[in-house]
Amino acid sequence: MSDPQFKSWQAIQAEVLRRIHARDWPPGHTIPNEVDLAREFGCARATVNRALQSLADSGLLERRRKAGTRVALHPVGKATLDIPVLRQEIETRSMTYGYRLVERALACAPAALGTDKTALHLIALHYADDVPYVVEDRWINLTSVPAAAEQPFDRISANEWLVITAPYTNGDISFTAEVAGAEQARLLNTDTGAAVFVIDRTTWDHDQTITTVRLTYAPGYRIHTAIGTGMTAK
Amino acid sequence: MSDPQFKSWQAIQAEVLRRIHARDWPPGHTIPNEVDLAREFGCARATVNRALQSLADSGLLERRRKAGTRVALHPVGKATLDIPVLRQEIETRSMTYGYRLVERALACAPAALGTDKTALHLIALHYADDVPYVVEDRWINLTSVPAAAEQPFDRISANEWLVITAPYTNGDISFTAEVAGAEQARLLNTDTGAAVFVIDRTTWDHDQTITTVRLTYAPGYRIHTAIGTGMTAK
DNA sequence: TAGTGGTCTAGACCACCTG
DNA sequence: AGGTGGTCTAGACCACTAG
Incomplete structure (x- = not known):
């Protein structure tokens, strides 16, 4: 035995x-x-x-x-996706990262942010080798992250600033496909009617919403990962 | 201390x-x-x-x-996606699962299957409450899964049959957005030009390819998960 | 209520890697 | 070369839950 x-x-x-x-x-x-x-x-x-x-x-x-x-009767496949900061994602692919702030405004927060107060709304573009890579449409809860109000976000993206400044305990992420709207098609320099990959993410610190963001990727974007039992093969 | x-x-x-x-x-x-x-x-x-x-x-x-x-300097967010069998995914949402085989043929395998021999090609439709939910376009390597040749796949989907019959050690999965082609728009009963969510998956048993499949979801499909440190909140 | 997995301990050895 | 995490052991107690 x-x-x-x-x-x-x-x-x-x-x-x-x-x-x-x-x-x-x-x-x-x-x-x-x-x-x-x-x-x-x-x-x-x-x-x-x-x-x-x-x-x-x-x-x-x-x-x-x-x-x-x-x-297990029906082994549920589990895929672990890495969601890196955009700069890293682009630089990992040996491309030059670029960033441009498109809009920065205070406005009435959408329902997803879970607050009725005024929130910070940002629209920004991230480039890979000077080609538009993704549109970042973000709302930041100023109650939980008051320091964001002082931040211009013209050189450093909120994407990067938040991971260092405002840690979250909890989040929610979803992926879908959509037809590019006129505004986003213009920003991404593509045709209206193109299919774009969209990631929606909301994060909380305990029970307080920090931020909610929609990332609209340029056509052709593909997210990729390995699945398996951890056995190395191929 | x-x-x-x-x-x-x-x-x-x-x-x-x-x-x-x-x-x-x-x-x-x-x-x-x-x-x-x-x-x-x-x-x-x-x-x-x-x-x-x-x-x-x-x-x-x-x-x-x-x-x-x-x-970590740049905490890479990790999201774990559950990839259930389609029947389960649909029944979990309290909808009635339906299945229809569209095509079954032997043909020359595509490059992704990693074999130059003849392979089994299947096209099938999965329904939720009698509405087209996803198109399954699959190739099965008959060298690694010879039993598939005898299987009609007219009542049981390859999706379900394979998880029970042909376990894999390793896989590869990717997600993207595409514009629905004419054929798939017809099958999904939607407009040509609609944005559809696409999952491509290939699985191996050690170094032998088992199957490669493309799942094209009906417009509006959204994949969803939680991220976080495991701390329960909200 | 009894059987099973979940976890903790105190100690040990090993593999890896940085300085 | 030495410090650190990775793992294993033998034993113990606890928490959950099926029967």
């Missing part, structure tokens, strides 16, 4: 994965408990726990106290 | 977060090592490790052996 070849949690994870793929443990099957697996693999229970927890995080296993650990 | 109130790794995580937000530990600062923190918090080093590792996973800390743990 005690097999000295499974010592690291990665090795155990790989073996469990193998058994799932080989249908030794088919979808829906309840696998042995941690104590038994630890005995079989000849390691501590904590090591088995680490391996199984990792697989549960990636959605392949479902674990419940007392009920045990089951192989 | 030894403070008995920080016993769980979540409590330690919260305290570390507080110090970061309060600028006790500003961006770029190297925080005390695990041994010192464990002594300060009056807990085991493993507990501190768990808390810091969790924060490193969410991108707020950068850890390196010997160099220590630093507060």
